[in-house]
Amino acid sequence: RGLAPTSYLHPPGLLPHDLFTKYGYNVYLSDRLPLDRPIPDTRYPSCKVKKYPHDLPTLSVVLIFFNEAMSIILRAITSIINRTPSHLLKEIVLVDDYSSNEDLKGYLDEQIKNYNAKHPGLLKIVRHQKREGLTQARISGWEASTADVVAILDAHIEVNVGWAEPILSRIKEDRTVIISPVFDNVHFDDFELLEYAVSADGFDWALWCLYEPLPKEWYACTSDPSLGVFLHCSQTPMTGPFQVFLGEIGVLDGGMHIYGGENVELGLRVWQCGGQIEVLPCARVAHLERAHKPYMLDLSIAMRRNALRVAEVWMDDYKYMVYFAWNLPIENPGIDYGDVSSRKELRKKLNCKSFDWYIKNVYPNLIPLTTVVVYGTMKNTLNENICVDQGPVPGNTPIMYDCHAYSSQVLKTSYLTATRNLLLSFALDSFLSHASFVLQGSSVMNKKTKRCLEIVMDNLSSPYRLVMQNCTGQKWNVQHTVKDWGKRSALR
Template identity: 55%
Template sequence: MAVVLVFLDEALSIIKRAIRSIIDRTPKHLLREIILVDDNSSNEDLKGDLDIYVKSIQEQNPGLRIGRVRHGEQLGLASSRISGWRAATADVVALLDAHIEVHEMWAEPLLTQIKLDRTVVVSPVFDRVNYYDLAVVNYHASAHAFDWALWCMYESFRPEWYKLNDPSMPGKSPSVMGILAADRKFLGEIGALDEGMQVYGGENVELGIRVWTCGGSIEVVPCSKIAHIERAHKPYMPDLVPAMKRNALRVAEVWMDEYKHNVNLAWRMPFKDHGIDIGDVSERKKLRKRLKCKPFKWYLENVYPQLDPLDDLVASGEMKHMDTNLCIDFGHPPWNTPIADTCQPYGGQYTYYRGSGELYIGRIKSHKYNENRCLVDMGEATHIPGLYQW
């Protein structure tokens, strides 16, 4: 196994803890190499001091290769992980953040699943470690998923997993949060990660859709656990929204077919001429065609049926009174009495009309199990329409 640790201006102590935990808690015959990928850090102690530490580790573990990759400029998370994948030589590669510590027996369950099926991409369960006191908060196993804006979220496993009544069994997952292990060659065969992604965000959803539709699958493995140290802030930029929006549009253009406009809806952007440069996607489209990947409709029906396809949406936008600058608004808490208010572009004034005749006020939800606020005439004496969960 090759373990790739990606970092940007990480504390040296955190990187040392990650390396030490991997060495101490991975059987020596399973761990071939650790690849450190520095995405152009500015911290001085990640240069000479880290070099000294790596040299001491290699002296203590002569059979272990520790590879180093340093970017001359910041390339972002997806490109950094690709750099680590390219530098690896082992049959299986684990792509991890540098701010982690692995639990005992973390590697064996992941390797077992990949040995059974080289086309499966697996993820451990990662507990949260508070950055302010390093206390561990245990997380239960859950599927990794997303909404139409492509923000990551946890999701329940499919009903068949719960019917097994065995919480140690791997569960199928629509996506992957980013920390993963895979057969190194298989990952290359399906296109690794999209190097056209910028900074951070969306690359994991793109990988999840691609794996499922192009011949593989994704599993979360409960018996493998990693402690993930949360960060007070993301190192690349204070606001990830611009990068997330741009990357989400890129994923939609390549993989989502007739459903790609749902990403525009989620971000409140025009379907055409949104003014955001998503980069050249021609090679990714060629990859999809070459791999004979299934359509996104298949993914929605067979992998992630909880995601609402919104395929009966007739219209969306603000509902404005023709003679005034007033728009329908979902009002005040508890948000069940609609009002007319000065038109302004915020969530409470978004409206969506569906082919079923339902009119939703406020942001439409991405998932079938979530309820929207539907404009309803309850037929009461007041004749005042209300907003009710529907």
């Protein structure tokens, strides 16, 4: 009873290792686990006794997938049916972003019919006719939903007991709140569940989401763990009121490509346009991690493009921080982020607040580097094929290396201050202390010793090495210049 379909669903000849490479997790094991397998209840003890009203908004659950293993999808569906009150669960909407796996076509349709025979009208599927990416898949699911509230999730999840009631109760209290559950982790190899601590979600200037410690005020209220924790980016799965607040401000930016940035865009739009985002500790969802993402090896390409799109619409003068984080020239970055005119019109129509308001009132932990005037790779004019590099880690000795412009060569946290001190991120401070640096085409001198950062021939390990020596007139250039950006009063 409850066993998932076995390996006959997969192309013949695929061994467990092949399946792992294809999916990024242990499909061989998943196919042999019960669809209705029990998982540990990771809620706080007080959450387990908390009571919620019977009369709550109805719920549509959207499951997004692309070439997902069949047993994973069926286990997600089964967990939602078994652990969501039937009078609240109106429908489960599957969104297939143009999968190529044969079992996700006719066989999946058969499985949907089987579920609907037991639960009439509960399941429906939306199939894209071309690969459109995560953002558009979420939009498609949202548009196909008909309940009061929509929960949009990856298909590789298992909801935990009591997950829906705290979400629906909070949204009933405040229609402008977008909610996220706490996501526990399912290991890709053995499918064991690891409880994750409650944390706040933030982002960096590259617009990657990251976990942050909970604010102190939350700990003062731990007697009621249903208290929401503010978020700054909507995590990959999201929930929110259907045709209420999201109907007013829009769901996601359909101009986003594939993956990345759409969560931060939604977070900024919600906060700046009159709402808020919370995570509810009493709502728990188990999320299956992948060892690798087989369908897109380099997410940074789409992420970089989408980040610029977000910056141009929502971040005003602070948008330059995003260019800085991605090591792109502020003018003519060479990235086509698409037409954002309609998004700017939406912001104007909604009369949304400025990003300056957001960073000062909502997310003060996101610190702008307002004195940045140069950033990127650093080269000596004697040889512009080599760049200053971080060198071996651990260690404290920078080196010269063939230019590749990856993170070890990019002065990501380095900037020239108003006092013309060059602060370098990869241990050059051990060479320089505080150096005098006159922007581009100039020497780099230690103000105390009056010696310069220069390069000399080194036949032992590489053609050149870095030294501090009596100045001979060598010149340095940093890749990008910000001109007078650091003087703008709006960013002080």
